[in-house]
Amino acid sequence: IRLAYIKRKQVNCVEFFLNDFTFPSPDNDDDVTFSWHTRVCNVVQMIDDDVKVLASGGEDTIIKLFKVDDMMNDEASLKKIAEINSHISSVKAMTMWKCDKSGDVLIITAGGRAQIVVTRLIGMTYVKEEVNFMLTNSLTLGNAKQSTFDPETRFMSLHFDHASEFLFVGCSDGYLRAFKLIKSDSSTSLRLMIESYYGKCILQVYALSKSFVLTMATDGIVCFWHFDDGKLSIKLIDKLHHNQNGINSFDVYNVAKNRYTIATAGDDCGIFITEFEIAANAIKFNKKTIHSYAA
DSSP states (O other): OEEEEEETTEEEEEEOOGGGOOOOOTTOHHHHHOOOOSSOEEEEEEEETTTTEEEEEETTSOEEEEEEEEOGGGOEEEEEEEEEOOOSSOEEEEEEEEOTTTOOEEEEEEEGGGEEEEEEEETTTEEEEEEEEEOOSOGGGTTOSSOOSOTTOOEEEEEEETTTTEEEEEETTSEEEEEEEEEOSSOEEEEEEEEEEOSSOEEEEEEOSSSEEEEEETTOEEEEEEEETTTTEEEEEEEEEOOSSOEEEEEEEEOSSSEEEEEEEETTSEEEEEEEEEETTEEEEOSOOEEEEOO
């Protein structure tokens, strides 16, 4: 094979011989049973605890589905169910929605090139693509041809609110976007309903309840948004200064009816924990923030 290419304004030519390469045999049971990502894996999530199906996605743009088989001596093996090749760029985030009637699972994934893919997992065995969405323009211009967003925009995180059936997405261009997942017996569609500009790359998003959404960005701040699905509005109502810079992971624990504890960890190697309460569409911070830093 001879390959010619341009690099640093010069034409280069290289030559390869096929007999210098080795390729895996399709008859090899080990390759069929398990093959992991070839690049960085960004997200891993268990789809169903009973059936034990695992989903993963990464920089190689592939979503892999595995069946977790229990073995002797408390060990387990992964057997590949399917691979989803619908993404044209990296897979950054994943969430699930189990359908009540059919028992099927909707796997919602997002990532580079402002792309969201909704795949139906049927009977924990077969996959069917339901939605392949790519952002093309802002809501302010409707279907106008003029582009108002960076084509390199990445969807960094997402969370599906089962009560309102809205999908909240944190984006690298500084927008918090809300999509409506519209289902019917024969198809599923996704429609952009709300855009709210924050100004920093949103790394994490979490629908706390039907009316409140949390976001965390590269500035280390936890933002509290009030969401009204009737008026199709989302408004920033409070901020909690936690980390010194980007928040890469978090967890929220429901202490009581309207009381929560949130823990965040970020690029500053710090872990911060704060207790807060939701009252009359407002946020009340009950305890002083607890923080610790890695050595």
